[in-house]
Amino acid sequence: MPLTPLDIHNKEFKRSFRGYDEDEVNEFLDQVIKDYESIIRENKDLHNQIAALQERLDHFTNIEESLSKTIIVAQEAADEVKGNSKKEAQLIIREAEKNADRIINEALVKSGKVSLEIEELKKQASIYRTRFRTLLETQLELLNTDSWDSLEGRPAAETSQSL
Template sequence: MPLTPLDIHNKEFGRRLRGYDEDEVNEFLDQVIKDYESIIRENKELQNQVLALQEKLNHFANIEETLSKTIIVAQEAADEVKNNSKKEAQLILKEAEKNADRIINESLSKSRKVALEVEELKKQASIYRARFRTLVEAQLDLLSQDGWSSLEDSSRETAAYLDK
């Protein structure tokens, strides 16, 4: 068990002949008591400082651990967002490719349909022209026939009859 200032103060030495000077010993003991009390006080203060610093160290260690965990969580979240963004981008790209293929297929289908319609219209125009040509030729043949002159004569006679 450690020595206390009170132990030093209460210490009694036996007396002998030719012993030490009692006043000197008491003065020395008083000085030892003061120094010893000072050292004990300083030791307690240092222990309190150590405890305070240990608490701060623990606090900062907790903060460091929390920050480390937070950084890990943030990194994981960033990685997840990045992966989700890549997946979403791939889905958007696939959807765009599907839409592009659909639009191209629809355009090709419409183009073929228009080409068929154009061919059909060309055929109909050719048939119409042939029929019209036939009709015009038939009309010209009719005009060049002799029947027109007799028709002209009868129409003059009818007009003369009506004038009367």
């Protein structure tokens, strides 16, 4: 068990015939007691400081661990979001490609139909034009015939001059 200042203060030495000067020994013991008490107080203060610093160190160590865990969780979440985003982007691209192919195919089909319709309309226009020309030529022939003049009651010679 370590010595205490009280142990030093209460220590009594045996007296002998040729011993040390009692006052000098007591003064020295008083000085030792003061110094020893000072060292004990300083030691206690240092222990308290160490305990406080250890407590702060533990606190900061806990914060560091929490931050490390948080960073790891955040990194994992970021990786997961990144992976999900890539998958979603690929799905969107695939869907867009499908839609583009569908639109192109529909446009090609419509283009083919329109081309067929144009050709059909050209044929019909040609047929109509031919029929119309034939009709007009027939009508002109009718107008130029002598029978028309006879219907009006005019001689054929007058009709040719008026035209």
